[in-house]
Amino acid sequence: MRRRFAVGVAFGVAFAACSAACSTASTPPAIDAGPPAPAQVDFPTGMLWGSATAGFQVEKGNATSDWGHWAQLPGKIKNADKPDVGGPDALAHIDDDIAALKATGQTAYRFSIEWNRVYPTRAAFDADQPDAAALAAYASLLQKLKLAGITPMVTLQHFALPDYLSDVSAPTQPQGWERPETTTLFTQYCSRMATRFGAMTDWWVTINEPLNLMLGGYVQGSFPPGLLLSMDRALLVARNEARAHARCFDAIHAADTQDADGDGKAALVSYAAHLRTFHAYEEGNADDQAAADRVRYLWNDWFLNAVIRGDWDDDFNGKLDGPNDKAADPSLKGRADYIGANYYSDTLISASRGVKVPVVNAAVYQDGLATGRPRSDFGWDIYPEGLGIVLDELKPYALPVVITENGVADSKDVMRARFIAEHLYQLGWARARGVDVRGYFHWALIDNFEWASGFCPRFGLVSYDPATGARTPRASAQTYGQIIAANAVKKSDIDALPAYGAPTLCAP
Numbered sequence: 001m002r003r004r005f006a007v008g009v010a011f012g013v014a015f016a017a018c019s020a021a022c023s024t025a026s027t028p029p030a031i032d033a034g035p036p037a038p039a040q041v042d043f044p045t046g047m048l049w050g051s052a053t054a055g056f057q058v059e060k061g062n063a064t065s066d067w068g069h070w071a072q073l074p075g076k077i078k079n080a081d082k083p084d085v086g087g088p089d090a091l092a093h094i095d096d097d098i099a100a101l102k103a104t105g106q107t108a109y110r111f112s113i114e115w116n117r118v119y120p121t122r123a124a125f126d127a128d129q130p131d132a133a134a135l136a137a138y139a140s141l142l143q144k145l146k147l148a149g150i151t152p153m154v155t156l157q158h159f160a161l162p163d164y165l166s167d168v169s170a171p172t173q174p175q176g177w178e179r180p181e182t183t184t185l186f187t188q189y190c191s192r193m194a195t196r197f198g199a200m201t202d203w204w205v206t207i208n209e210p211l212n213l214m215l216g217g218y219v220q221g222s223f224p225p226g227l228l229l230s231m232d233r234a235l236l237v238a239r240n241e242a243r244a245h246a247r248c249f250d251a252i253h254a255a256d257t258q259d260a261d262g263d264g265k266a267a268l269v270s271y272a273a274h275l276r277t278f279h280a281y282e283e284g285n286a287d288d289q290a291a292a293d294r295v296r297y298l299w300n301d302w303f304l305n306a307v308i309r310g311d312w313d314d315d316f317n318g319k320l321d322g323p324n325d326k327a328a329d330p331s332l333k334g335r336a337d338y339i340g341a342n343y344y345s346d347t348l349i350s351a352s353r354g355v356k357v358p359v360v361n362a363a364v365y366q367d368g369l370a371t372g373r374p375r376s377d378f379g380w381d382i383y384p385e386g387l388g389i390v391l392d393e394l395k396p397y398a399l400p401v402v403i404t405e406n407g408v409a410d411s412k413d414v415m416r417a418r419f420i421a422e423h424l425y426q427l428g429w430a431r432a433r434g435v436d437v438r439g440y441f442h443w444a445l446i447d448n449f450e451w452a453s454g455f456c457p458r459f460g461l462v463s464y465d466p467a468t469g470a471r472t473p474r475a476s477a478q479t480y481g482q483i484i485a486a487n488a489v490k491k492s493d494i495d496a497l498p499a500y501g502a503p504t505l506c507a508p
């Protein structure tokens with residue numbers, strides 16, 4: 001088994017790729033037959049149709065974040081790419097990005113307000129002296145979105161943290177979300193941003209993919225602070241992020257009392273969960289299946305249970321039976337107005353082979369799966385049915401759902417059109433089964449800095465050419481635009497699209 005803890009692995013959750021051993025082991029997981037597929041799925045009036053970015057990935061000048069320092073360290077980023085060299089410089093191109101959204105009829109845009117940009121130093125944070133240029137840039141973006149009739153969704157923490165809270169030169173010391181002060185300061189940050197920008201946005205995401213940050217930073221080592229299998233610290237991060245989310249939720253609701261779009265709601269707050277499907281590595285193997293269920297619980301359910309139901313499973317064992325466990329904790333319960341779900345792909349889980357992750361006692365396979373499905377440039381399976389599966393799993397929470405990210409690394413644009421159509425078909429079908437999905441944000445609006453993998457993976461609806469600075473909509477953006485215009489997907493339209501093309505591999 002080839003270990004994939006190395007630098008540059010896709011966004012923090014990829015533990016391992018299937019080796020030759022894997023390629024003989026598994027047949028594609030069966031998809032539940034279920035009721036017949038509808039000929040057409042329809043979306044509701046007012047469905048949010050958008051795309052997403054994150055500040056560190058598309059802006060320049062975030063050197064005072066932990067990622068800013070991390071990206072300067074040798075060997076951390078594929079091809080030694082630098083976030084400030086070769087990226088789309090979004091804050092200097094707000095009009096271009098809004099024009100691209102409008103050109104395809106998108107009605108929403110998810111982006112982040114970068115904490116380190118607004119408060120580059122601890123002194124500035126403590127004195128509440130935000131950087132004037134940063135505030136002006138984000139205010140301008142929000143104003144221009146409003147003029148364009150595009151609904152903003154603001155993320156307050158998308159992986160990068162200010163360097164005064166996360167010091168990449170001292171990984172043995174508590175960093176980032178391990179530090180109690182981070183929750184305190186984040187809550188203040190949430191309150192200040194909601195006070196300042198609450199009249200301009202109603203949609204808030206507190207923390208993006210809290211468990212990916214934990215996994216990348218403390219288990220797999222591809223994110224700051226770069227630790228391997230440091231499980232105690234990893235679980236502390238997850239616990240602190242859940243509590244910080246709840247505090248931020250309360251702070252936003254207290255501060256944002258202004259209804260930005262006149263729909264009667266001042267603030268809709270959640271976090272963006274990264275949800276996946278999990279299948280037994282060997283179909284029919286009961287141990288693998290039990291291991292897959294353990295990983296699914298930890299990855300998909302633990303955080304949602306904590307902040308929606310208040311069920312606090314402190315030891316992550318799937319039962320509320322530990323000394324620190326608590327059911328329906330009022331300090332956590334009810335802290336999501338909607339579920340923000342990022343969905344990308346499938347995962348195979350083995351109980352008997354490979355590098356086992358403690359806590360779940362299972363090996364996790366996320367790229368190069370021997371399933372026979374098409375693969376992206378990142379080596380991830382293209383598995384649209386999985387979106388339907390994770391949406392069905394959200395039904396018991398009885399909350400509206402927004403797909404806050406979904407997309408494909410596809411530099412040649414030979415997969416994206418079909419990828420979008422097939423995923424939106426699954427989304428519409430899940431709606432027909434009763435899942436209340438209100439919006440979809442494609443990742444990403446434009447090519448950007450893909451964390452440890454640098455600029456290699458190309459996720460944009462719009463391509464960015466660093467040599468010329470050209471921003472060029474990819475052909476697949478038209479397919480997205482046609483679906484938005486129709487507010488529906490026909491099965492026959494999907495059948496008419498070309499088959500998935502071959503990937504241009506960009507794996508680390």
Ligand code: FCB
Nearest residue numbers: 011054208209212443450
């Ligand atoms: C998600 C991240 C996003 C981007 C995509 C490809 O996990 O939230 O920033 O890296 O993956």
